[in-house]
Amino acid sequence: MTRDHHQRVIWTIGGGKGGSGKSFITTNIGICLSKLGARVILIDADLGGANLHTFLGILPPGPTLSDFIKKRVSHLKEALIHTGVPNLQLLTGAQDLLNAADAKSAQKRKLLRSIKSLESDYILVDLGGGNALSVLDFFLMSDGGILVATPEPTSIENTYRFLKSAFYRRLRQAVSSFSAKSLIDEAMDRKNEAGIRTPYELLREVRRINEEDGRKMVEEAATFHPNLILNQVRSKKDIEIGFSIRSACQKYFGIQLHYLGYIVYDQDVGNSIRKRRPLVLENYRSKAAQCVSEIASRLADSHRMPHGI
Amino acid sequence: MKRIEEQTHYEILEVSPDADLKEIQRAYDHAKETFHADSPAIYSLFSEEEMRKIQAAIEEAYRVLMDEALRKSYHQSHSHLIERSSSEKQTEKSVKSSEIKSSLSFTDLSIEVGEMTYRGRSLKQIREKLGIDLKAISAKTKINIKTLELIEEEDLEHLPAMVYLKGFLKAYARALNLDAQKLIEGYFELFKEKGKK
Numbered sequence: 001m002t003r004d005h006h007q008r009v010i011w012t013i014g015g016g017k018g019g020s021g022k023s024f025i026t027t028n029i030g031i032c033l034s035k036l037g038a039r040v041i042l043i044d045a046d047l048g049g050a051n052l053h054t055f056l057g058i059l060p061p062g063p064t065l066s067d068f069i070k071k072r073v074s075h076l077k078e079a080l081i082h083t084g085v086p087n088l089q090l091l092t093g094a095q096d097l098l099n100a101a102d103a104k105s106a107q108k109r110k111l112l113r114s115i116k117s118l119e120s121d122y123i124l125v126d127l128g129g130g131n132a133l134s135v136l137d138f139f140l141m142s143d144g145g146i147l148v149a150t151p152e153p154t155s156i157e158n159t160y161r162f163l164k165s166a167f168y169r170r171l172r173q174a175v176s177s178f179s180a181k182s183l184i185d186e187a188m189d190r191k192n193e194a195g196i197r198t199p200y201e202l203l204r205e206v207r208r209i210n211e212e213d214g215r216k217m218v219e220e221a222a223t224f225h226p227n228l229i230l231n232q233v234r235s236k237k238d239i240e241i242g243f244s245i246r247s248a249c250q251k252y253f254g255i256q257l258h259y260l261g262y263i264v265y266d267q268d269v270g271n272s273i274r275k276r277r278p279l280v281l282e283n284y285r286s287k288a289a290q291c292v293s294e295i296a297s298r299l300a301d302s303h304r305m306p307h308g309i
Numbered sequence: 310m311k312r313i314e315e316q317t318h319y320e321i322l323e324v325s326p327d328a329d330l331k332e333i334q335r336a337y338d339h340a341k342e343t344f345h346a347d348s349p350a351i352y353s354l355f356s357e358e359e360m361r362k363i364q365a366a367i368e369e370a371y372r373v374l375m376d377e378a379l380r381k382s383y384h385q386s387h388s389h390l391i392e393r394s395s396s397e398k399q400t401e402k403s404v405k406s407s408e409i410k411s412s413l414s415f416t417d418l419s420i421e422v423g424e425m426t427y428r429g430r431s432l433k434q435i436r437e438k439l440g441i442d443l444k445a446i447s448a449k450t451k452i453n454i455k456t457l458e459l460i461e462e463e464d465l466e467h468l469p470a471m472v473y474l475k476g477f478l479k480a481y482a483r484a485l486n487l488d489a490q491k492l493i494e495g496y497f498e499l500f501k502e503k504g505k506k
Binding site for chain 1: 312354
């Protein structure tokens with residue numbers, strides 16, 4: 001989460017595979033937060049096919065982020081769409097910029113600044129799957145990005161891959177020497193010549209060339225607290241996988257992952273998506289909706305609500 | 310960021326230095342389940358060699374921390390490391406308790422996991438490690454000591470049929486804070502093995 005003097009909180013939802021439920025979760029958590037009386041903006045930046053509007057049951061939007069980038073609208077807030085849910089607005093088209101390989105980093109920085117200046121209590125950014133550099137940068141713009149995984153090995157493997165990329169990207173931003181930066185770049189390649197396979201081996205090598213950068217790496221690891229939501233759990237054993245992932249992250253990366261919660265597998269989810277009606281509005285009593293709303297309350301609890309509840 | 314070799318027994322099991330035996334037992338069960346060849350949570354992360362290292366560290370931590378004398382001498386020889394990590398852990402612990410407070414779904418969840426089942430003998434071992442005598446269990450569960458002994462000895466001849474036994478097993482497991490289902494499963498297996506013979 002990132003907070004400035006406006007008490008604005010940004011959560012980025014990303015990591016892992018497509019189909020693990022990131023858009024579903026983004027939409028429904030957003031609605032839950034808005035029902036708590038907070039102003040919420042959802043940002044659709046899913047490269048794999050942005051369609052938060054479909055989850056919300058509204059038509060493909062008119063104004064998008066591209067209109068802002070191409071200066072057809074002068075302020076980002078003019079590209080916001082009303083969703084029909086009170087307090088909830090939607091911004092789409094962010095994926096176009098993330099996708100553009102040639103998007104200038106100055107442009108990205110401007111976009112980040114504009115997002116951070118939006119008037120809202122919560123901003124939820126759906127990044128979708130994939131780990132392109134610009135996706136990682138977006139993920140890292142909130143100190144506590146949210147990873148969504150399902151209990152299958154394939155999903156967990158992808159989540160770790162994303163987490164590793166994000167973690168190394170963060171370390172790269174923190175160290176100052178060129179040699180440390182290039183060492184981190186090299187470590188990203190699994191078959192690197194230096195033979196660096198784990199974060200500890202990377203740390204050892206960085207320490208060897210630059211003690212100060214080694215210290216910074218340790219500092220970064222201690223302050224990096226990504227969050228995890230486990231989706232489509234079917235048993236108590238599945239739920240416990242989340243705790244195991246937390247332990248594995250601690251042993252492998254040396255980072256403290258926060259297990260935010262889980263969402264049970266529920267037929268009602270599919271039904272609500274087919275109806276294009278968000279689950280927490282369509283069927284609040286369903287098990288999955290209860291799980292989502294619990295996670296939303298936890299997110300809200302971690303900050304004082306500006307307007308009270 | 311500490312390599313496995315640099316972590317204290319407490320860090321290996323993710324417990325605070327003042328953890329009691331029950332907490333250590335639970336943390337051990339969790340660690341064993343997590344760092345297990347078939348665990349989905351470690352998939353793609355660790356090499357076989359790293360896994361062996363972690364598993365050995367978990368066993369060693371458990372062996373030392375469950376033994377009062379060994380734990381004491383470990384504490385003395387590693388006091389500088391433990392002292393430091395204990396202040397770190399304190400903040401972490403407070404985070405964790407707030408985590409639990411704000412989450413209903415996690416509160417009724419015990420973190421003993423997995424395929425591992427308990428049987429009479431393992432139950433006895435755990436009970437003795439926890440330093441609880443049968444009388445205390447009997448008082449807590451209202452099950453007479455003779456029956457508890459039969460359960461620990463896995464004396465199927467003299468124990469009632471599974472239908473009746475279930476309730477006893479459940480109560481006993483709960484008295485030790487263990488997952489009752491795992492004890493019941495363990496006993497089902499026992500009956501099955503016996504039946505085969």
